[in-house]
Amino acid sequence: MQSKHEWRTNMKVKLKEISADEKILLDEQIRERLYTYEPFKKAETIGLTVAMKGEINTKKIIEKAWTNGKRVAVPKCNPKTKQMTFHYLTEWDQLESVYFGLEEPRPDKTVVCPPEEINLLLVPGLIFDLNGFRIGFGGGFYDRYLQHYSNSTVSLAYQFQVVEKVPTESFDEPVEAIITNEQLVNVK
Numbered sequence: 001m002q003s004k005h006e007w008r009t010n011m012k013v014k015l016k017e018i019s020a021d022e023k024i025l026l027d028e029q030i031r032e033r034l035y036t037y038e039p040f041k042k043a044e045t046i047g048l049t050v051a052m053k054g055e056i057n058t059k060k061i062i063e064k065a066w067t068n069g070k071r072v073a074v075p076k077c078n079p080k081t082k083q084m085t086f087h088y089l090t091e092w093d094q095l096e097s098v099y100f101g102l103e104e105p106r107p108d109k110t111v112v113c114p115p116e117e118i119n120l121l122l123v124p125g126l127i128f129d130l131n132g133f134r135i136g137f138g139g140g141f142y143d144r145y146l147q148h149y150s151n152s153t154v155s156l157a158y159q160f161q162v163v164e165k166v167p168t169e170s171f172d173e174p175v176e177a178i179i180t181n182e183q184l185v186n187v188k
């Protein structure tokens with residue numbers, strides 16, 4: 001089996017091959033499926049990262065959540081400890097650009113959201129398998145966070161990011177469901 005590193009490299013190439021027009025369409029299909037997903041409908045607070053270019057667009061999800069009266073929490077990463085703290089985001093100007101163009105909440109303008117206040121966490125990743133295991137971007141941020149998080153989880157992915165089996169290590173934490181442009185994969 002390929003190493004996680006090889007999986008990541010290959011998937012990044014595939015992701016770049018999606019055309020801009022196709023991406024708009026696929027992202028919309030994924031978002032629409034998320035909006036009909038029961039744990040999303042029920043969630044009073046969702047946690048998610050502000051997607052970077054090339055990732056599934058989450059800004060529209062944030063706006064939808066606000067429109068639906070949900071609270072939104074986004075992570076601030078500590079690159080030294082590899083820990084994340086979520087902060088409530090209520091308006092766009094509470095974001096700032098940090099390293100590599102990543103957008104994070106400004107701690108001076110936002111309130112911290114403890115893990116137990118998040119009802120549904122959208123867990124990012126590059127490749128997912130049918131057991132909910134995931135190859136992320138390699139920081140271990142979400143594996144660490146999920147150890148202390150016990151509410152619902154879901155990942156958004158293009159269908160080709162879902163495979164039968166990915167290599168896992170002892171610290172990898174699975175997600176409960178994966179939503180793609182084609183289907184809902186319920187793991188538990």
Ligand SMILES: Nc1ncnc2c1ncn2[C@@H]1O[C@H](COP(=O)(O)OP(=O)(O)OP(=O)(O)O)[C@@H](O)[C@H]1O
Pocket residue numbers: 004124125134135136137138139140141142143144147169171172
């Ligand atoms: N719970 C944990 N406690 C301490 N270290 C951890 C934990 N989980 C993962 N790590 C460390 O993080 C590194 C990266 O893990 P992994 O390759 O699974 O990243 P990933 O799942 O792609 O990243 P992410 O969780 O941010 O999406 C591992 O080498 C491991 O040492």
Ligand SMILES: [Mg+2]
Pocket residue numbers: 134135136140143171172173
């Ligand atoms: Mg992992």
